[in-house]
Structures are given as C-alpha cells and as structure tokens.
Amino acid sequence: MPEGPGEGTAGSSAKRTTKKANSHDFVEGDCYAPAPENTDHVSLKRSYDLFIGGKWVRAPKKFETINPATEEVIAEVGEAGPKMVNRAVGAARDAYEKTWSKMPGRERGKYLYRLARLIQERSREFAVVETMDGGKPIRESRDIDLPLVAAHFFYYAGWADKLEYAFPGRKARPLGVAGQIIPWNFPLLMAAWKLAPALAAGNTVVLKPAETTPLTALLLAELIEEADFPPGVVNVITGAGRTGQNLVQHEGIDKVAFTGSTAVGKLIQKTLAGTGKRFTLELGGKAANIIFDDAPINQAVEGIVNGIFFNQGHVCCAGSRLFVQEGLVDTVVRKLKRRMESLVLGDPLDKNTDIGAINSPEQLTRIQGLVDSGREQGAKCWQSSQKIPGKGNWFKPTIFTDCAQSHRIVQEEVFGPVLAVQSFRTPEEALEKANNTPYGLSGGVWTDKGSKIFKITSQLRAGVLWANTFNKFDPSSPFGGYKESGMGREGGLHGLGAYVQLSGR
Amino acid sequence: MSRLTVNKTYKLYIGGKFPRTESGRYYELKGKKGNLLANVSHGSRKDFRNAVVAARKSFRGWWEANAYLRGQILYRIAEILEGRAEQFEDELRAQGSTPAAARKEVLKAIDLFVHYAGWSDKFQALFSSVNPVASPHFNFSVPEPTGVVAAVAPERSGLLGLSSVIAPIIVGGNSGVVLASQSRPLCSVTLAEVINSSDLPGGVVNILTGMRDELLPHLSSHMDVNALLLCSDDPAEQKLVQGEAVENVKRVRLHPDAPLDESPYHILDFQEIKTTWHPVGV
Incomplete structure (x- = not known):
C-alpha cells in the first residue's frame, strides 16, 4: 500500500516542469465530450509549511508534490526532520495536558461539529485538490471521499460527550498523544478516520500525510485553524518514510495509528515492541x-x-x-x-x-x-x-x-x-x-x-x-482486518475503542 | 505393613490426550523441605508445535458449536472441579500455599468457570452492533473468535491464574495452547484431567509444562498462532514476545503476573469484529 517509515525519499522528484494547468494532452474518449471540473475556485499556495502548535512553521527542507496525471508540480511542502517531529509531539503533549483532555466532552464535540461543517462548505474545492494531488477520479473524490470525510467528523463529534455509555462497566480515558500515519490512496478520508475518533475521545494528534499526497491534510490544517481549535490539538507534519519513522519512535507519543502496507506495518509493530505504546494497524488485503x-x-x-x-x-x-x-x-x-x-x-x-x-x-x-x-x-x-x-x-x-x-x-x-x-x-x-x-x-x-x-x-x-x-x-460501520491485514477497527463504536484506555468504574 | 503410595505421573495435555514430552526431558519439582514432588514434563518446541496443530484442527468445530453448548461445557468444568477440590488444595499446599489460601484459590477457580459459562451466549450482545449506515444497506458487526491463542499463564498462581487465562479464551470459541506456571505446575495436569472429562472437544485446550524462557520465543513466533496472552511483569519478556509476534501480525495482550479478573473484556481481547453489509430493496 502506501509509503511509511523506511520507504521512499522526499525531494527526489526535482526538475519537473511547473507549467500551468490545462496544457496536458488527454486522449478524448470515444463516447463522451470532455467535462473537466472547474479548478478556478481552488487557491493553492506555491509553498506550504508545517502546522505545529497552531502555527505554520517553516521546515528547513522542502519537497515538491506532483500531479500524477500531468507530471506538473502543484506545490512544495516542508519535510519534517527529527527536530520538527519533536516540536510537534511537544505541542501535542502541551495541548493534551493543558486543554484538550480537560475540556468537557460536549465542547470537544462542538469543535468537531464545527470542523465537519467547514469541510462540507469547502467540499468541492478539497475534492479537486484531492484529485490533482493523488490522481483519483473527481467523481470519486467528490461523491465518496469528501462526503465521507465530513460524515466521519460529524459521527464522532457526537461520541465526545457520551463515552460513559460506550463501554459498559468500564470508565474510558484518552490515551494521550497519538501519532497517525496516513496512506496516499484516500489521503483526506484516512486522515478523517483517524483524527475524528482520536479527538472525540480526548487525545491530541500529530498527523503525517503520505509523501505523494500531502495537500488535503494541509488544507484540513487550515480549516482546523479557522475552526479555532486550541493550538497543538492537531499538528500536521509532512515528509516521507523517515518522518513517519521518527514519529513512531518518538518517546512522547502514546499511540500509533497506521494505514499502509503489511511490510511497513510489521516494521512499526517491531519498533513498538516493549515500549508500552498502543497501536492499531490497517494493512494490506487480497479480498x-x-x-x-x-x-x-x-x-x-x-x-x-x-x-x-x-x-x-x-x-x-x-x-x-x-x-x-x-x-x-x-x-x-x-x-x-x-x-x-x-x-x-x-x-x-x-x-x-x-x-x-x-x-x-x-x-x-x-x-x-x-x-x-x-x-x-x-x-x-x-x-x-x-x-x-x-x-x-x-x-x-x-x-x-x-x-x-x-x-x-x-x-x-x-x-x-x-x-x-x-x-x-x-x-x-x-x-x-x-x-x-x-x-x-x-x-x-x-x-x-x-x-x-x-x-x-x-x-x-x-x-x-x-x-x-x-x-x-x-462512519458508523467498523472497518478493519483479521490476520495480517492488521488489528483494531476504525469506524463505529468499535473504532472509538482504539483511542481509549478502559479501567474499572 | 503400610501401603505404598501410588504416585502420579505428570504429563502434557495435547489434542485430548496425555502424552509424555517428545523431548524425553523432565525437571524436578521440589517441595519446601526439598522433597521431590514430581518429575514435571519439560515440554519442547515440538510439543508446542504439535499442540498448535491440535488446536487448529479443533478450532472450527468448537467455534461452530453453539454458544449454549459452550456455556454448558464450561459449567461442567466447574462441576467436576468442585468434586475434586481437595486434590487441587493438596497440590497448591505442596507448592507452598497455606491451607486457607489454597482453599480460597480453588473456590475462586470454580466460581470463575461458572461466571464465564454464563458469558458464552451474552458477550456477543454486549459487543455487537447494528450500524445505521446512510445508504440502503443492512449493516451489522459481530465478534468472532480470533483463532488459535497461545497463552503464558501467571507464574505466581498455579490454579486460579491458569483458569483465568483458559476460560475467557475458550468461551469465545477460540482454541488455545497454554504454558503453565513453571514453579507451580502441578494443578495444570490435574486441571487438564478435569477439562478432559468435561466434554470439551480434544484440542480446544492444550496444556504444556516446561521452561518459560525456552518456550516463549516459539510461542511468540509461531505462524499459525493468531493471538498471544502473556502474564508477566518482566519488561524483557514483554519486549521479546511483542517483537517475535510481528511476523504474522499476532495480537499480543499483556497482563501482569497475576490471575485475570472476571470480565467480558478479556473475552473481547480474543475476538475479531466482523462487519457485514447487504443491500436493502425489493
């Protein structure tokens, strides 16, 4: 599946043309006239920084993200090294201890509802960017990815003040800081799958999108800023496998959530052995x-x-x-x-x-x-x-x-x-x-x-x-694998369980 | 002339049979006064592998046995335990427990099997859901057993620890291979005799005795073991087991070196959630 620690290198795709859009030579279909989605309403920056502690922090190194359908450079993004990873984890820890875990569930939920609404409003624009950055058909990003992203935040927003009903006979507490590593196949949707339950349960997050599809996670960070989330509750750091590896190895995180290949999942499981960190893995399949x-x-x-x-x-x-x-x-x-x-x-x-x-x-x-x-x-x-x-x-x-x-x-x-x-x-x-x-x-x-x-x-x-x-x-339907396809569930009540620790009442 | 006591030979329990260890090795278990309590089977990697084969073979039948039957069989274990309480107390005392503590441990173990017998057809209701998806589909999630589970029983508790490990694993439809306490192994063989006469199909529970540090890497790395429960306070053991478990993405559950409390969440630890979709329409 996608990149993760130990795979890929950032910045290896230099010397690409930066020609403006609409110059590519797509073959016209036999039965349909071209019906391209309008991209005028999309305003992307030339360059993106890292989103850490509620601020945009400049990374010393940058790499380009390419449109896989046109080979054109869309933007450049920061490559987070160990220092930036450390800073992001620190910001998440601060936010966890000072604000997010202390906030009443109802208020956490309201932030998530607010975010869900903002996503719905900017849905078309995000769908276009998702398609440009990742290559998936606009029909899918528009009709499947983006509606599900908003739905996921809306669904888990409602759990935030109902945790005491979720696990009979047990008290649920957040785990702390979650490191989340996102694949390139459903960049924003997988970010939503991981962020929504983590935040609803009271955890804070350092999120690393995939090397080839970082843009929608950065746009989401802009929305999180716009929604006025307390600084550090969500941090978005871009980079390649090495960045993810640094995040997984960081002593300051309590939980790793990974979606990606079974090979990388096993590396992560190995890295986490004996550390006491919790993890959920959503790995490969052969259905x-x-x-x-x-x-x-x-x-x-x-x-x-x-x-x-x-x-x-x-x-x-x-x-x-x-x-x-x-x-x-x-x-x-x-x-x-x-x-x-x-x-x-x-x-x-x-x-x-x-x-x-x-x-x-x-x-x-x-x-x-x-x-x-x-x-x-x-x-x-x-x-x-x-x-x-x-x-x-x-x-x-x-x-x-x-x-x-x-x-x-x-x-x-x-x-x-x-x-x-x-x-x-x-x-x-x-x-x-x-x-x-x-x-x-x-x-x-x-x-x-x-x-x-x-x-x-x-x-x-x-x-x-x-x-x-x-x-x-x-969002209400649990998803996850048996055997080497991973462990833990995302979605539904069962997905909430991946972000809480249970103790006797 | 006084009668000569007939001593018991302590063997392994694999696939519903009581074989001697294929290794031919034994370790001596000594009482407080240095007296020989038993020659305990020093189970080998091969014994463990045989036990996994037996567990895999019995898994499907046990999983597909209905929940009511599983509950009755667990209750049957409690019944037989009750009748043999004194034997377990004797063994616990021989391994260092006070008479009062031994009595208490046996009674708790009996009641634990009764408790889990009741969960057999109830935990599913607790951990299932019908999911209100936003499309015309009927969608539900139910727990299913993870498969073959290996377990390392608590070292400090000879009977209750072992029972508290076995019950939640098998009541959920898994089959298991359990490594008994190395220093308190006597009850494990006797419990196997109880289990063997309870109508539990052979192979659903397999019990080994042996050297913990020798067998741990094999339990953790076996490719046909789906999950592993380790009762241990030793960080080095935890790291070893979690590291070796990687190759087949084994689910590892860590627990302190003490009996597990009675909880449906221990059953859930060895379940997978399966979600099924079907369109609704005519």
Whole structure:
C-alpha cells in the first residue's frame, strides 16, 4: 500500500516542469465530450509549511508534490526532520495536558461539529485538490471521499460527550498523544478516520500525510485553524518514510495509528515492541469476491468492476481475487471484458472518468512488475483497449484468467487495477481458496440465496464482508482486518475503542 | 505393613490426550523441605508445535458449536472441579500455599468457570452492533473468535491464574495452547484431567509444562498462532514476545503476573469484529 517509515525519499522528484494547468494532452474518449471540473475556485499556495502548535512553521527542507496525471508540480511542502517531529509531539503533549483532555466532552464535540461543517462548505474545492494531488477520479473524490470525510467528523463529534455509555462497566480515558500515519490512496478520508475518533475521545494528534499526497491534510490544517481549535490539538507534519519513522519512535507519543502496507506495518509493530505504546494497524488485503451460479449476474459484474477498479485498485479492501462458480466463468469473464471496455480512462478531473492516474511512478513500476510475473507464471492476461495519455502514470484495467493459487498475482497485493480470476465447484472449495491467504481484510459474496450468504460471510476470515454489494463505507460501520491485514477497527463504536484506555468504574 | 503410595505421573495435555514430552526431558519439582514432588514434563518446541496443530484442527468445530453448548461445557468444568477440590488444595499446599489460601484459590477457580459459562451466549450482545449506515444497506458487526491463542499463564498462581487465562479464551470459541506456571505446575495436569472429562472437544485446550524462557520465543513466533496472552511483569519478556509476534501480525495482550479478573473484556481481547453489509430493496 502506501509509503511509511523506511520507504521512499522526499525531494527526489526535482526538475519537473511547473507549467500551468490545462496544457496536458488527454486522449478524448470515444463516447463522451470532455467535462473537466472547474479548478478556478481552488487557491493553492506555491509553498506550504508545517502546522505545529497552531502555527505554520517553516521546515528547513522542502519537497515538491506532483500531479500524477500531468507530471506538473502543484506545490512544495516542508519535510519534517527529527527536530520538527519533536516540536510537534511537544505541542501535542502541551495541548493534551493543558486543554484538550480537560475540556468537557460536549465542547470537544462542538469543535468537531464545527470542523465537519467547514469541510462540507469547502467540499468541492478539497475534492479537486484531492484529485490533482493523488490522481483519483473527481467523481470519486467528490461523491465518496469528501462526503465521507465530513460524515466521519460529524459521527464522532457526537461520541465526545457520551463515552460513559460506550463501554459498559468500564470508565474510558484518552490515551494521550497519538501519532497517525496516513496512506496516499484516500489521503483526506484516512486522515478523517483517524483524527475524528482520536479527538472525540480526548487525545491530541500529530498527523503525517503520505509523501505523494500531502495537500488535503494541509488544507484540513487550515480549516482546523479557522475552526479555532486550541493550538497543538492537531499538528500536521509532512515528509516521507523517515518522518513517519521518527514519529513512531518518538518517546512522547502514546499511540500509533497506521494505514499502509503489511511490510511497513510489521516494521512499526517491531519498533513498538516493549515500549508500552498502543497501536492499531490497517494493512494490506487480497479480498476474495465469490460469485455463485445463482447470483444476479449483471449486478455482480458491476460489483466486481467497482470492487477492483475503484480508485485504480489503490484500495486495501479491493476485490482483487475473483472466484466464479464453474459453468459461469465464460459468461462472467465475457461480460466483465465488455464492461471494462466501457470504462473511461484519463483526466482525473473529468467528471466522466472512471479510471484516473496511478498515484506515483514507483507504484506504477510495482504494478507492472506483478503483472509481468503473472504472465511469466503462466496466467492469461487481458487488458482493455483504452488509449493511455502521453504524460502521467497510467495502467489499463487488467484481468488474469487461468490463475493458480501459487501465482504471485493471486498471493500478493497488487494495489492496482488488476484482477485475478479463479473458478470453484463447491462452496467448501471457494471458502478454502478464499481463506488461503495471510490477509483477511474484506471479501464479497454474490448469490440470491440468503442462507448461503450467511454461511459464506460467517466462514470467510475477514473483517468486512459485502454481500451482493462491494466497497461500501460509512462512519458508523467498523472497518478493519483479521490476520495480517492488521488489528483494531476504525469506524463505529468499535473504532472509538482504539483511542481509549478502559479501567474499572 | 503400610501401603505404598501410588504416585502420579505428570504429563502434557495435547489434542485430548496425555502424552509424555517428545523431548524425553523432565525437571524436578521440589517441595519446601526439598522433597521431590514430581518429575514435571519439560515440554519442547515440538510439543508446542504439535499442540498448535491440535488446536487448529479443533478450532472450527468448537467455534461452530453453539454458544449454549459452550456455556454448558464450561459449567461442567466447574462441576467436576468442585468434586475434586481437595486434590487441587493438596497440590497448591505442596507448592507452598497455606491451607486457607489454597482453599480460597480453588473456590475462586470454580466460581470463575461458572461466571464465564454464563458469558458464552451474552458477550456477543454486549459487543455487537447494528450500524445505521446512510445508504440502503443492512449493516451489522459481530465478534468472532480470533483463532488459535497461545497463552503464558501467571507464574505466581498455579490454579486460579491458569483458569483465568483458559476460560475467557475458550468461551469465545477460540482454541488455545497454554504454558503453565513453571514453579507451580502441578494443578495444570490435574486441571487438564478435569477439562478432559468435561466434554470439551480434544484440542480446544492444550496444556504444556516446561521452561518459560525456552518456550516463549516459539510461542511468540509461531505462524499459525493468531493471538498471544502473556502474564508477566518482566519488561524483557514483554519486549521479546511483542517483537517475535510481528511476523504474522499476532495480537499480543499483556497482563501482569497475576490471575485475570472476571470480565467480558478479556473475552473481547480474543475476538475479531466482523462487519457485514447487504443491500436493502425489493
């Protein structure tokens, strides 16, 4: 998944052109006239500082953030070194001790409500920036990411004064200072998932957005300033893996929340061993989407497409393994290919776009490498025929058939628009294959038979199951993995538990 | 002529059977006066691995057994414990407890199993939710057992500590491999005999005795163990276990070297929350 400690380097992408927008050469679709989202209302600064203790603090080093669809530089942001990390943790500690943990829950909640409202007001602008910085289609950032961001703050705002009802028989107290490391696939949404419950429960936060997608977190910091939060309650420090590593290792934090790759998650778990710091991890996945022969086929095909091509497949819960009941394979694959041909690939700011840009050249290389391995290991590769724009990072919707359990494309998380198709005869075989992975984040099942749904969803060893639907999210709905997909939940009452310590009444 | 006492051989409990340790090794447990109390099995890495295989094999059946049945089996453990209370008291006294303390510990252990028996079909209601999502879907979250849990029982409590570790793990549908107190191992074998006659399927609880520092790294690093409970006050042990647990993102729960109190939150410690979505419509 995304960058974290030990991965990536800031400032390595120098010498990019800074041409103004609208000069890129996106291929026009065959059936749709271009419908680009207006960017006039977006006012980005040329350069951003770090948000520490309620002030904008200049970092000695800066790095550029690039639009992955146009390769143009959007802005430069600060790279927080150990000193800045230390300062941010200090500011968060001060705020925790002096104001935030002492404030009545009701008042904390009101700050969060206020923030939720401000986000709703500036929602369109933030959606555009999210799309420019990360490459996801504007349709998704506008209709999914941003509404959910506001909803998350609104949901947890309401918990702030109700903690005594949340954990029967126990008293809930905040943990202290939380270090939160955010991935690049849903930059603002994952920040909201982590900030909202932490703040509602009375913790203060040092938040580090991903190296390639820092902008919306910085805009959020501006809103937090505008909402008049006490200084230091939320601190936003930008940087690469090293910055995250410094944050995780800092002695002044009480809790680490991380969303990212399983490999980096394990490094963090190792780093935290014996420190007494609490942590929650939201890691990789390799979800099985299981289609039975009594499924509503057309609805299922839409679900498969949404499951794997949503956000270019940069989704930890993506339905990247498709299991089709024997006899239905040819029909499903034929319909799937036809549907894939109709996906619009190109300018993420175009409202018709289904498949945006791959987040970074590094991620593109990773996807290409795994697809190559699929071909080499003998799976049959098919890609849709959309044209790829001349500039930027792109990858065509791809499916593999004739896959074996041992193939890397079946075992490893691709984190791109690549689907591996396998067949099965009996429900037992489907379950056996679906559960045969170290991951356990999500899964899907398609059938018209209710009792079969309950049988399959209860036996899939994964934290989120979608039956006759896929990739749905809601702030009231807990999300998180079994096995190597992480530990702890985000969202809902259970997500609140990740930010409190419980003691006897 | 006085009758010669028949001494008990203290063995391991794996997969519903009482094997000797495959290592062939033993350690001597001495009483206060230096008298030999027992040759205790010095369980090995291989014994532990065999126990994990047995635990994995029994997991699905135990999880899918209904909650009512799980409650009855835990209650059955309490019943049999009650009938053998004196034997446990004797063992606790031999390992250094006063008669009053031994009596108290046994009664507490019996009542603890009764307490958790009652939770078997109730903790789910406490930790589940129907989630009011803002789209036309029915959405609910329920706890499910984490899987195979390894546990290191408190060193300072021979029976209550061990019981307080086993009950919350198995009542939630997990299977477990428990390392008994190294210095107070006698009750563990006797408790295994109680468990074995309680209708608990073989392999759901496996009990090992042996050297803590030798077995700890293996318990922590085993790739088919989903969670681990360590009762310890030693920061070095805590760090070791948490560090070794990383390779399969094992859930590690730390507890002081003392019996766990009775709480549904100890059950929750070895549960995963599963959320299921389904569209609503006609």
